[in-house]
Amino acid sequence: MDAQLSPKLTISTNLKGFKHSISLCCMKTTLSVYESGKLKINVPFGQILWCETSLNDTFNLSLLRKQHEKKLVLFTVSGSFAATFRQEASRLVEFVMEKAYGDSPRQRRFKVLVNPKGGPGTAGRIFGTKVKAMFEAAHCPIDVVFTQYSRHGYEILKNINLGDYDGIAVLSGDGLVHEVFNGLADHENSALALEMPVIPLPAGSANGFSVALLGPEEGLDVGAAVLNAIKGKKMKIDLCSITQNNKRSISFLSQTVGLMADLDLGTEHLRWMGDARFVAGYFWGVILNKTHDVTLEIKTNVRDKQDMVKTYKSFKSSKSLTDSSFSTNGNDEEVTEEWITIEKPVGYIYAGKIPFVSKDFMQFPLALCDDGFIDVVLQERLSRLGWLKNMDGADKGKQYWLSSQHYYKARAYRLIPHTPHGYCSVDGERFQYAPFEVEVLPRLGTTFGHGAWAADKFYEDAPKNNR
Numbered sequence: 001m002d003a004q005l006s007p008k009l010t011i012s013t014n015l016k017g018f019k020h021s022i023s024l025c026c027m028k029t030t031l032s033v034y035e036s037g038k039l040k041i042n043v044p045f046g047q048i049l050w051c052e053t054s055l056n057d058t059f060n061l062s063l064l065r066k067q068h069e070k071k072l073v074l075f076t077v078s079g080s081f082a083a084t085f086r087q088e089a090s091r092l093v094e095f096v097m098e099k100a101y102g103d104s105p106r107q108r109r110f111k112v113l114v115n116p117k118g119g120p121g122t123a124g125r126i127f128g129t130k131v132k133a134m135f136e137a138a139h140c141p142i143d144v145v146f147t148q149y150s151r152h153g154y155e156i157l158k159n160i161n162l163g164d165y166d167g168i169a170v171l172s173g174d175g176l177v178h179e180v181f182n183g184l185a186d187h188e189n190s191a192l193a194l195e196m197p198v199i200p201l202p203a204g205s206a207n208g209f210s211v212a213l214l215g216p217e218e219g220l221d222v223g224a225a226v227l228n229a230i231k232g233k234k235m236k237i238d239l240c241s242i243t244q245n246n247k248r249s250i251s252f253l254s255q256t257v258g259l260m261a262d263l264d265l266g267t268e269h270l271r272w273m274g275d276a277r278f279v280a281g282y283f284w285g286v287i288l289n290k291t292h293d294v295t296l297e298i299k300t301n302v303r304d305k306q307d308m309v310k311t312y313k314s315f316k317s318s319k320s321l322t323d324s325s326f327s328t329n330g331n332d333e334e335v336t337e338e339w340i341t342i343e344k345p346v347g348y349i350y351a352g353k354i355p356f357v358s359k360d361f362m363q364f365p366l367a368l369c370d371d372g373f374i375d376v377v378l379q380e381r382l383s384r385l386g387w388l389k390n391m392d393g394a395d396k397g398k399q400y401w402l403s404s405q406h407y408y409k410a411r412a413y414r415l416i417p418h419t420p421h422g423y424c425s426v427d428g429e430r431f432q433y434a435p436f437e438v439e440v441l442p443r444l445g446t447t448f449g450h451g452a453w454a455a456d457k458f459y460e461d462a463p464k465n466n467r
């Protein structure tokens, strides 16, 4: 436990589960609450939302604390102190607030969009029981809209008054975030609009954006996501432009055809299952085991998998690589990017900017938020047994090493499906099953987070008996 620092205060409280009098002590990285000399609560300053005293010598503290299923829940500590302790109280408040926010601005103003139809349809309840109180506890002004119909989010963001907000918090899945980025891109001042941070609060099915920012554990914890909205650091992320039938739009996560599109869009009727619907969809896809004929053209520098991992690892350890790092071959020689064409029957094509496409499936272990590349996976058709084996280690990206899985870092690509019918999923939304073209728009989008995707469990070494 870390050393105790000076600010300390004893308050009388009627807090449930506590005796009459408790003491609050500031440690180096935490605030500790003691009762009769015994430690009862020890919370990192990062989880403190607000701390204040009021005129009648009462003290109020709001924080997020891990509870059931290790999720962060709102907790308040309040009580009164003797008038003789006013100075101690104000010192403690000042100290705690400074530690709690550091150089992050306090009281960010948010537009909050809630999709009552997202995922299992619980966003409205999550807003009323958790999210609203957390923003209020942090004294963040919020302007809330429950979306009424598909594309409502797009219209709101297209016409938003940018000066009124510090961020857009989206309580939903990735589909509504897709609308939000597209609305900002079509704003009359789109360059400024795309500087507006967009923060996901998970209430959809896959919640890929939230998992990318906070990791598979915290990414599904709405408390952790609200905390990120309140205190996260501004970070830039690549977006993609997707053109289909001469219509251009923004994709921020992924595009896919084949098995992975079928298991997403073909399971809309199973929304009530939450993200388990994707597993059910996968098994159904394996039973059908369809083949998709495609032409794939990729603007890439052809590299082997070991080399790409080496570059990725050194990026992770030094964080000093530049945007063009994946353009060199490890020997600091320039490798020319060229268009390559692949024509073959496939199980699926999946391209993405984030490591996890759902909490258990790290499809793009080498994805980086702002490297200027989109990771493109071509998975050859497999036997049914092969598809089942494919699931082994999927949460750590083990399938990256399969010889049947081809992995590219691309600046752009074109996909032309030849099979007559199929699904095409863009950020989890249904697009036409028709040719499309994708180009990376480096660092065009903005969010709050830790400065990089939170993926750290990649299966970095090729398994010995590579299938």
Ligand SMILES: Nc1ncnc2c1ncn2[C@@H]1O[C@H](COP(=O)(O)OP(=O)(O)OP(=O)(O)O)[C@@H](O)[C@H]1O
Pocket (backbone or CB within 6 Å): 115, 116, 117, 118, 119, 120, 147, 148, 149, 150, 151, 152, 172, 173, 174, 175, 176, 177, 179, 203, 204, 205, 206, 207, 208, 427, 428, 429
């Ligand atoms: N009131 C509404 N009625 C019907 N559809 C809506 C409404 N509000 C938003 N939508 C649409 O709901 C769709 C799905 O929402 P969302 O993507 O947020 O959830 P999800 O698909 O379950 O999650 P994920 O994308 O993470 O898998 C979006 O396409 C959005 O346009």
